[in-house]
Amino acid sequence: MxxxxxxxxxxxxxxxxxxxxxxxxxxxxxxxxxxxxxxxxxxxxxxxxxxxxxxxxxGHNHPYIKKAIKKQLDLFEHVLFAGFTHEPAIELAERLVKITPPGLDRVFFSDNGSTAVEVAMKMSVQYWRNNGKKDKTKIVALDKAYHGDTVGAMSVSAKGAYTEQFSSMLFDTMRVPTPYCYRCPAGKTKGECGTECLSMLESVLKQSSTEIAAVILEPVLMGAGGMIIYPAEYLKGAKSLTEKYDVHLIADEVATGFGRTGKMFACEHAGISPDIMCISKGITSGYLPLAATMVTQEIFDSFYGPVNEKKTFYHGHTYTANPVACAAANASIELFEKExxxxxxxxxxxxxxxxxxxxxxxxxxxxxxxxxxxxxxxxxxxxxxxxxxxxxxxxxxxxxxxxxxxxxxxxxxxxxxxxxxxxxxxxxxxxxxxxxxxxxxxx
Ligand SMILES: Cc1ncc(COP(=O)(O)O)c(C=O)c1O
Missing domain, CATH: 3.90.1150.10 (Aspartate Aminotransferase, domain 1)
Known part of the structure; x- marks a missing residue:
């Protein structure tokens, strides 16, 4: 030792x-x-x-996931994911579309939660650009959020110990108060709450929606910000507001996905479908690094066209959709039913x-x-x-x-x-x- x-x-x-x-x-x-x-x-x-x-x-050392990993290793360990594809990724994409909230029909793979968030924000900003709305570039985030440690993800995370050293590198984000019920930003107590924090979100959207690409949030449970748990009504309300003001809703389910909150995805507590969803962590049950950013067909379609229209999404990582990680994820998702x-x-x-x-x-x-x-x-x-x-x-x-x-x-x-x-x-x-x-x- x-x-x-x-x-x-x-x-x-x-x-x-x-x-x-x-x-x-x-x-x-x-x-x-x-x-x-x-x-x-x-x-x-x-x-x-x-x-x-x-x-x-x-659990660790689960025979079913290990067997799936070994089986894939005997075939091949990795292949680039541009111009090539493989069954573990295809199967996983099909499964993810089936188990995530309705409407998230396209899957973009990457390899960690922060990156899934970066991808989500870039997709949102480029979507608006592709649709002729170049001014919609800002992201709205909750002020106690945590979305990861890469520069973009830090930019939409809480200002504080994790990010203050890097403030010079971060982009401007519009922050709204967190629905932190124990320390209510509207000074209310449990019985008298009328989700006043939603009106704080609405006032930002009302004032600036022509500049806003997306609202990003961790649905229901905000992890690294302090395990803050907020009512599903807030999430439901946030979804309605993003529709009303024509901005995307990005649900960061990196921590909450795959059963952690009692539903397969935390968005289900509010019965909502976000426009973009980030998943990672539990996707492989913790066996190998993998992440995905899921979007609606409409968002995908806005990137589709002849290359000279400059709509291509120029983003990717070496280990995108690693087949061994995808095999682990497929096995892990199967286990949800089996067990x-x-x-x-x-x-x-x-x-x-x-x-x-x-x-x-x-x-x-x-x-x-x-x-x-x-x-x-x-x-x-x-x-x-x-x-x-x-x-x-x-x-x-x-x-x-x-x-x-x-x-x-x-x-x-x-x-x-x-x-x-x-x-x-x-x-x-x-x-x-x-x-x-x-x-x-x-x-
Ligand atoms: C909600 C949320 N988003 C993003 C991340 C970043 O994920 P990763 O550590 O895989 O980059 C985390 C990590 O804890 C997280 O909790």
Whole structure:
């Protein structure tokens, strides 16, 4: 274990990590994984309660997905995707069109969530250009959004620690208040909410729709912004407003897709179809990198024409639609039916709710919230005023460290402790996880 850690720290720069923290909190070397357990080389295990950054769906080392990957590897591992095609991608595109909200009939593959977002925004802007509306170039985003770490994706994400160093590189985005019910931007409480935040979105659209290409949002659950869960009515309303003001709605389902919120896609909670949808993470159940941006036939058609009309979408990546990743995705989607995965999410959710109820009374827990297999605990210094703890106290991190001692991976988002459970977790495992969490969530 020590030897591996030493070699790691000698050469590697880890993501989202202050490497100095590794002096007393070195990375844990994982040598095998099974179901929802990760094992280090001393035989110690950790429950993967955040699905290895929200991508694992059916558990690690699943024989069905492994078999599909091996089968594809025996045929061929990769081929360029311009001028060539292959069955795993075709099959996957057909499946995606079938399982996503109606109207998303075209699939553009890429290989990570940020890129799926970049593609979505570029497609929207070029769509308007192709239709003679060159002024429609701006994107509207929620002010606590997270859409990824590439420059375009950062431009539409929250201003803050993740992006402030790069503000000089980012394009101008119109930001609207986040429907963060615990800290309502309109100062309302639960009973008196009239989704006032929708009127804030409407006023921006009303004033500037001739300059706006699209509204982008994470439907129902905003992940890295703090596991903020908002009512489906907001999403429904946002869809109506984008129709009314003739702008695209981009649904970033990178985190929420593939069953995480209890529906296959979070847009289903509001019964809406976006114009463009970004998917990644759970698409392969976390086995290989893959992403897709899905659009309506109408958007696709606006790019279609003789090359001299300059409507071509000039965008692509080397590993676009990697066949092995597509094979993993096909197997993962099949498993949803074979293992009745969405049914298990209902069970996970009720158990999660029960557990959150038991911690909500703790003096440092301001709010608990949940949707599907995702549950969050917001730590606060003062429950009445909702005053957060000073950032320097790093209370979320303290709980993370305690969790590791109890075999549980509770990597926080600042002072938000959360579960983003693999959808295959069993009742027995949930009992154990919550028992261990109870011992870890102590300040
Ligand atoms: C909603 C959302 N969009 C985009 C991304 C970026 O995905 P990736 O990390 O694969 O680039 C993330 C990652 O957490 C996400 O949660």
């Amino acid at each position: 020590k030897e591996l850690v030493k070699r790691d720290l000698d050469k590697i720069w880890h993501p989202y990590t202050q490497m100095k923290d590794c002096e007393d909190m070195p990375p844990v070397p994982i040598v095998k994984a099974e179901g929802i357990k990760l094992y280090d080389n001393t035989g110690n295990f950790y429950y993967d309660t955040i699905s290895s950054w929200w991508c694992n769906v059916h 009745n995965t969405l049914k298990n999410v209902e069970n996970i959710h009720s158990r999660l709710e029960e557990f959150l109820g038991t911690v909500s009374g703790l003096p440092f827990v301001g709010d608990t919230r949940s949707v599907g297999a995702v549950g969050a605990i917001e730590l606060v210094k003062d429950k009445t005023t909702k005053e957060p703890f000073p950032v320097e106290e790093r209370n979320g991190l303290k709980i993370y460290k305690q969790g590791l001692k109890h075999n549980i991976l509770l990597r926080p988002l600042g002072d938000i402790i959360y579960f983003f459970l693999p959808l295959c977790v069993s009742n027995e495992e949930l009992d154990d996880i919550f028992k261990k969490a109870q011992k870890s969530i102590i300040l």
